[in-house]
Amino acid sequence: MxxxxxxxxxEGDLVSTKRQxxxxxxxxxxxxxxxxxxxxxxxxxxxxxxMRKGRPFxxxxxxxxxxxxxxxxxxxxxxxxxxxxxxxxxxxxxxxKTFNLEYILFRVFLLGYARAERIRRERVALWEALTSTxxxxxRIGGDISVKCLHLQTASMIGLGWHPGEEWLFGNLGELECxxxxxxxxxxxxxxxx
Numbered sequence: 001m002x003x004x005x006x007x008x009x010x011e012g013d014l015v016s017t018k019r020q021x022x023x024x025x026x027x028x029x030x031x032x033x034x035x036x037x038x039x040x041x042x043x044x045x046x047x048x049x050x051m052r053k054g055r056p057f058x059x060x061x062x063x064x065x066x067x068x069x070x071x072x073x074x075x076x077x078x079x080x081x082x083x084x085x086x087x088x089x090x091x092x093x094x095x096x097k098t099f100n101l102e103y104i105l106f107r108v109f110l111l112g113y114a115r116a117e118r119i120r121r122e123r124v125a126l127w128e129a130l131t132s133t134x135x136x137x138x139r140i141g142g143d144i145s146v147k148c149l150h151l152q153t154a155s156m157i158g159l160g161w162h163p164g165e166e167w168l169f170g171n172l173g174e175l176e177c178x179x180x181x182x183x184x185x186x187x188x189x190x191x192x193x
Contacts, residue, residue, distance in 0.1 A: 006033035006047045019184045020064045035158040040180045045157045050107045059151040060107050061158035067177035072149045085146040087167040095163035100134025
């Protein structure tokens with residue numbers, strides 16, 4: 001699998017991400033880059049710093065697209081978090097473990113060598129938390145546990161794969177809105193690359 005690529009935020013991306021978040025509690029200072037943009041040029045998934053206020057941030061991939069977030073809200077309210085967990089539990093255990101290990105590696109990469117070494121030497125419990133939990137703080141090695149479809153979808157888009165991608169694509173359908181005008185995106189759009 002190729003490494004994860006992301007671009008530095010463009011001018012206006014942080015404003016866009018904050019507007020897209022709406023009432024969700026999101027700290028734009030955590031944004032390190034944009035993993036994927038929609039066809040209109042708006043951030044769909046951002047890459048976040050793995051640490052916030054000295055503690056692990058629950059996800060390095062943040063689903064910023066309000067259209068997709070609303071669609072996932074509907075799935076979650078219909079009990080589909082459990083459904084994805086059941087899907088993964090039927091023969092996807094090794095892929096789930098690999099997915100979360102790749103997630104951990106990317107999180108450590110985002111820390112950078114100096115910060116990772118400092119944490120590893122000086123804050124052993126924090127290092128253990130950062131290197132033993134995958135997407136959403138889920139411990140790897142035990143039973144499959146899915147907490148949130150938002151972060152699973154964002155992680156799938158960010159890493160470029162997911163052991164439940166067939167389920168996710170099948171239940172999500174389209175990954176972009178038909179027209180961004182009805183969503184809280186800024187007036188000035190970024191150019192699509």
